[in-house]
Amino acid sequence: MRLGHRLLLGAALFLPPRLTPRRVRDSRHYRTIDQYRFIGWFLAAPLVVYLVFVVSPFVQAFFYSMTDWTGYTAEYTFTGTANYERMWNDDKFWEALRHSLLLLVFAPLITLSLGLFFAFMLNAGGRRRGGQAVAGVAGTRLYKIFYFFPQVLSIAIIAVIWARIYSPRSGVLNEGLSAVGLDSLRQNDWLGGRFAVWCILAVLCWSFVGFYVVLFSAAMSAIPHEIYEASLLDGATRPVTFFRITLPLSWGTVRTGWIYMGIQALDCFALVSIMVPEHGMDVLPSYLYDKAFRDGQAGYATAIGVALFAVTLLFAGLMMRLARRERIEL
Amino acid sequence: MTSRPHGPHTPHPRYVGRRALLTRTAAASLLAVPALGALTSCASGGSGGGTKDVGRVEPTADNPLGAHPDGDLEVVIFDGGFGDQYALDAEKLYEQRFGSVTHVKTQEIQSRLQPRMVKGDPPDVVDNSGAEAMDIAALIRNDQVHDLTELLDAPSLDDPNVTVRETLQPGTVEMGQFGTQAVYRLNYAYHVYGQWYSRTALDRLDAEYPRTWDEMIAVCEKAKRAGMAGWTYAGMYPYYFNFTLYPFIAKIGGADVLRAIDNLEPNAWRHEAVRAAFEAYHELTARGFVLEGSSGLSHEESQDEWCAGRALFHPNGSWVENEAARNTPADFDMAVGPPTSLDTSDAMPFETIWAAPGEPFFVPADAANVAGGMEFLRIMLGRESARNFTSLVSSLTCVRDSVDGMDLPPGLTSANEVLAAAGENLITVRLPDWYRQLNNEEIGGAIAAMMAGDIEPGEAITRCQRAADAAAADDSLQHFEHI
Incomplete structure (x- = not known):
C-alpha cells in the first residue's frame, strides 16, 4: 500500500462518509475504517473524560511516587526509587500489607460462601410444595429484605454501630460473652489490640453478605427449573444439586462477585479509620492516608498507592485466570 | 446467559469484535498519554499565582508592624471546641483601624487550605488546629510559614513599654520554635495538664x-x-x-x-x-x-x-471543663492537681506540672498581608481579646495574668492556682508535635x-x-x- 493511500485511509477516520473519496470507499479496508469511525466518534466524549480523570492521574501517580513531594508546595525533587527502597524496609508498610492481604483472602471467601449458601437456601433449599421442583425456605422474601438491610446503611453508620458493639465497656459483644458464661473470652480492647483485624473482617463480611445474597439469587433464578427437576428425578441430594448444578451455572456471577469483594477488602478504609484507634492496626489505604495527610509525605504515600495498585491488578488478573472455566451454554 | 457460536477470539474477520475494540482502545489511550503531558503538572502545578501583596507602610507607635491601613485580611478559624466568636470579636478590633476582614470558619483546615498553600495563595492568618491540622513541620521545611520574631519584639497592644514577648506565659515562645530561634506559630489557648x-x-x-x-x-x-x-x-x-x-x-x-x-x-x-x-x-x-x-x-x-x-x-488538660460541661454534675467541683510524686526523693518538687499552650496560629509566608496577619495576632494577644477568649470558652490564654480579677469556673480557677504554684517548675514536652x-x-x-x-x-x-x-x-x- 502506498503512503498516500494510507494517509487517505487515516484521514477517512475524520471525514463524514459523504466526503470520503471514492478511492477509499472502494478499498477493502474501508469497512473496518467505517466501523472505527462510527465507534470512535461515539466514544470520543467519554474517552476524553476517562483519559483526563482516570488515566492521567494514574500516570501522574507513578511519577509522583518517585519524588519527595510533601503535598504542601508545588516544589519537589526527583528521588528515583528512594521511596520504594524505603517501603521495602518499612515494617509498618509490611504489617499494613499483611492485614490487607489477610482481608483480601478471607473476606471474599467468607462473604461469598455465606452469600451462596443463603441464596441457595432462598431459591432451592426449601421443602417442595405445590408440585414445584424447587422452592426456597419459608419466608424467603422476608429474609431477602433483612439480608439487604446493611447494604442500605452508610458504611460510616455501620462502623459506628459496630464500634459500640465491640466497646469493652458495656459493649454487646463483651456483655453477650458474659451472659453465656464465656467470661474468659472477654477482651479489654477489641479494636486496639491483636484481634482488630478479625473484628474488621467480621464487620466487612456482615455488611456485604446481603448484597451477594440478592446478586446470587438473581443468578440462580435464571437457572431453568427443568434442570433441577431432571436432577431430582435422578435422585440428587441438595448438596449434589448445589455443587453440580447451581454453582457451575452461576459461576460467572460468583467470579465477578469475588473480584468486587476483593477490591472492597483491599479498601476497607472507612471501617478502619472510623473503628480502629490511631495506635491500632493499619491497612494499606489507611497507612497511605496517614502518610499523605498526617505526615506530609505525599511522595511516599503515592508509592504506597502504586503498591496497592499492583496488588489490586495482580489479584484481579489472578482471579480471572484461576476462575476461567468453559462457559456453559443454556 | 448469552450464547456465542464461536470462541471469543474468532469473530467474523471483517468486523471489529468487542474484545478487539477494547484492546485497541486501551492501546490508543496509552498512546494518547504523552499528549496529556500538559496535564501531568496538574496536582502540583500553578505555583506562584498568588494574590497581590498588600505591602507595608512606615511603622508608627500604634502600628509597629507597619500593617497597611487599607489592608484587607483573611482569617481562617478552626471551628472546634472554642467556636469562632472570639475571633469575630478580635476581627472587629482590627477593622476599626485597618481594612475589612474575611472570616472563614471550618473544621477541615487541611482539605480547605492545602490546595491554596500549594497554589501560593494562602489566607493571612490560619488557626491550624483540630484533627485535620496541617503538618506545620512540613510547611516550615518548605519556607511557607512566616517567622513571628518581629511580632514578639514589637510593643504590646496595651503597654508600649512592654514587648509582646514579655506578655506571654512561659512555654509559649518555645512551642513556636522548631529547632531554631525562629518562632513560627503562636499557640493561643493555654493548657494545664x-x-x-x-x-x-x-x-x-x-x-x-x-x-x-x-x-x-x-x-x-x-x-x-x-x-x-x-x-x-x-x-x-x-x-x-x-x-x-x-x-x-x-x-x-x-x-x-x-x-x-x-x-x-x-x-x-x-x-x-x-x-x-x-x-x-x-x-x-x-x-x-x-x-x-x-x-x-x-x-x-x-x-x-x-x-x-x-x-x-x-x-x-484544662479544656476538659468546657468539653465535659454538659455532663458535669452541679456539685462536681472540678479541680486539677499536679501529677502525684513518686516519693520525697524526687528530683523536682510536687508542684511541677506540664503546662503549655495549644491552638496554634500562624501567618503563611506567601500571605498577601503578612504584616496585617501579625497585627491581628498582636490584637489577639491584647488584654481585651485574651479576657474575652477566657470568658467565652473558659480556657486560659497564653497572655500572662490576663485572667486577674475574673470570675472563673472551678476547674479553671484550680488550673490557674496550680499554674501559679508551679512557678518556674514547668515542663514543656515537644514529642507530641515534633x-x-x-x-x-x-x-x-x-x-x-x-x-x-x-x-x-x-x-x-x-x-x-x-x-x-x-x-x-x-x-x-x-x-x-x-x-
Whole structure:
C-alpha cells in the first residue's frame, strides 16, 4: 500500500462518509475504517473524560511516587526509587500489607460462601410444595429484605454501630460473652489490640453478605427449573444439586462477585479509620492516608498507592485466570 | 446467559469484535498519554499565582508592624471546641483601624487550605488546629510559614513599654520554635495538664489529694472499697496518659530525662525514672484500680464515666471543663492537681506540672498581608481579646495574668492556682508535635497495651525505645532538638 493511500485511509477516520473519496470507499479496508469511525466518534466524549480523570492521574501517580513531594508546595525533587527502597524496609508498610492481604483472602471467601449458601437456601433449599421442583425456605422474601438491610446503611453508620458493639465497656459483644458464661473470652480492647483485624473482617463480611445474597439469587433464578427437576428425578441430594448444578451455572456471577469483594477488602478504609484507634492496626489505604495527610509525605504515600495498585491488578488478573472455566451454554 | 457460536477470539474477520475494540482502545489511550503531558503538572502545578501583596507602610507607635491601613485580611478559624466568636470579636478590633476582614470558619483546615498553600495563595492568618491540622513541620521545611520574631519584639497592644514577648506565659515562645530561634506559630489557648478530679468525690472518700505514690495507692484503695475506680482514661487516645506520665518522669528524674526523650537520644527511655514511672502506672492496672473497659473508651466516653463518679482521676488538660460541661454534675467541683510524686526523693518538687499552650496560629509566608496577619495576632494577644477568649470558652490564654480579677469556673480557677504554684517548675514536652506518629501511635500504643494489662512495663519501655530509635533513624522525618 502506498503512503498516500494510507494517509487517505487515516484521514477517512475524520471525514463524514459523504466526503470520503471514492478511492477509499472502494478499498477493502474501508469497512473496518467505517466501523472505527462510527465507534470512535461515539466514544470520543467519554474517552476524553476517562483519559483526563482516570488515566492521567494514574500516570501522574507513578511519577509522583518517585519524588519527595510533601503535598504542601508545588516544589519537589526527583528521588528515583528512594521511596520504594524505603517501603521495602518499612515494617509498618509490611504489617499494613499483611492485614490487607489477610482481608483480601478471607473476606471474599467468607462473604461469598455465606452469600451462596443463603441464596441457595432462598431459591432451592426449601421443602417442595405445590408440585414445584424447587422452592426456597419459608419466608424467603422476608429474609431477602433483612439480608439487604446493611447494604442500605452508610458504611460510616455501620462502623459506628459496630464500634459500640465491640466497646469493652458495656459493649454487646463483651456483655453477650458474659451472659453465656464465656467470661474468659472477654477482651479489654477489641479494636486496639491483636484481634482488630478479625473484628474488621467480621464487620466487612456482615455488611456485604446481603448484597451477594440478592446478586446470587438473581443468578440462580435464571437457572431453568427443568434442570433441577431432571436432577431430582435422578435422585440428587441438595448438596449434589448445589455443587453440580447451581454453582457451575452461576459461576460467572460468583467470579465477578469475588473480584468486587476483593477490591472492597483491599479498601476497607472507612471501617478502619472510623473503628480502629490511631495506635491500632493499619491497612494499606489507611497507612497511605496517614502518610499523605498526617505526615506530609505525599511522595511516599503515592508509592504506597502504586503498591496497592499492583496488588489490586495482580489479584484481579489472578482471579480471572484461576476462575476461567468453559462457559456453559443454556 | 448469552450464547456465542464461536470462541471469543474468532469473530467474523471483517468486523471489529468487542474484545478487539477494547484492546485497541486501551492501546490508543496509552498512546494518547504523552499528549496529556500538559496535564501531568496538574496536582502540583500553578505555583506562584498568588494574590497581590498588600505591602507595608512606615511603622508608627500604634502600628509597629507597619500593617497597611487599607489592608484587607483573611482569617481562617478552626471551628472546634472554642467556636469562632472570639475571633469575630478580635476581627472587629482590627477593622476599626485597618481594612475589612474575611472570616472563614471550618473544621477541615487541611482539605480547605492545602490546595491554596500549594497554589501560593494562602489566607493571612490560619488557626491550624483540630484533627485535620496541617503538618506545620512540613510547611516550615518548605519556607511557607512566616517567622513571628518581629511580632514578639514589637510593643504590646496595651503597654508600649512592654514587648509582646514579655506578655506571654512561659512555654509559649518555645512551642513556636522548631529547632531554631525562629518562632513560627503562636499557640493561643493555654493548657494545664494534670490529674483531674472532683473535690466532692475526694471529700466523700474522706481523702486528701495524694502527694506521693503511696498516698495515691491508698486513695485508690479507698475508692475501690467505695465501689469506685481510681482512674479512667481515654483508651482510644492513650496519649492522654502522657499528660501526667511525662511530667511524672520529669519529676522523678529531672527535666533532662524528658529532654533526652524529646531529642530522641539513644537509651533515653531506659532511664531509671522512666522505669519507675511505668511501674507505678502499671501498678494501677495490676491492682485493678483502673475502670474496667477504659481501654476502649473515647475521651468523651471516659470523661462521662468520670463525671458520673465511676472513677476518681482522669489524666487530662484544662479544656476538659468546657468539653465535659454538659455532663458535669452541679456539685462536681472540678479541680486539677499536679501529677502525684513518686516519693520525697524526687528530683523536682510536687508542684511541677506540664503546662503549655495549644491552638496554634500562624501567618503563611506567601500571605498577601503578612504584616496585617501579625497585627491581628498582636490584637489577639491584647488584654481585651485574651479576657474575652477566657470568658467565652473558659480556657486560659497564653497572655500572662490576663485572667486577674475574673470570675472563673472551678476547674479553671484550680488550673490557674496550680499554674501559679508551679512557678518556674514547668515542663514543656515537644514529642507530641515534633513526632506525632511516635507519640500517638508507638508510645501511645505501648502505654495502651501496658494499661490494658497485656504487657509488662519492661516490654512497654522496650517498645518505646525501639520506636524512638526508629524515628531517630528515619530520614523522612525532620528531626528537632531543644535549644
